[in-house]
Amino acid sequence: MKARLAATLALAIMLPLGGCGLQPMYAGGSSAAVARGLAGVDVPPIPGRAGWLLRNALVERFEAGSDASPAYRLDVRIDDTLQALGVLNDDTVSRERRILRTRYQLVDLESGEILLDATAGSDAGIDVVSSEYATIAAEQTALENLSKEVAERMVTQIALTLRERNRTLGEREAQSAAPARANESD
DSSP: OHHHHHHHHHHHHHHHHHTTTOOOTTTTGGGSHHHHHHHTEEOOOOSHHHHHHHHHHHHHHHTTTSSOOOOEEEEEEEEEEEEEEEEOTTSOEEEEEEEEEEEEEEEETTTOOEEEEEEEEEEEEEEOOSOHHHHHHHHHHHHHHHHHHHHHHHHHHHHHHHHHHHHHHHHHHHHHHHHHHHHHHO
């Protein structure tokens, strides 16, 4: 009885989604337009350790190992800060916050047009303990995790931008092809 109710509820929830135009972003796998677009993003080196970690995370997500020639360039400026949050009576820090913020632009290499100008960021709390080594290790781990998280946010926004660009270009091509077909039938 519970299984039937769960199936009916799932069907009731899924039915309206079919008509809303909801589509998977990566439909078509690695041959989809968005996946090909992401594989065509070149990420120049970003200064600093945070930049190196962020660039590696981006390259991994863009599947830059593919043979696609770059169609886009991703320019990234990064800001990595460490703030003391919890200060004890003896002026020692008990808690820190690591903040990683980026400003990035996706540039079409063919036209030089800036397709996306956006920011992404995240932060993480770090407990400062009596062991200096443990605190440094926690700060480094936080930076590694933040780099991955910020890269994921950037890639999602870039994928949405590329999907919208492909949709707009497809509509333009369809509109320009319609008058040509009408002229052929005359």
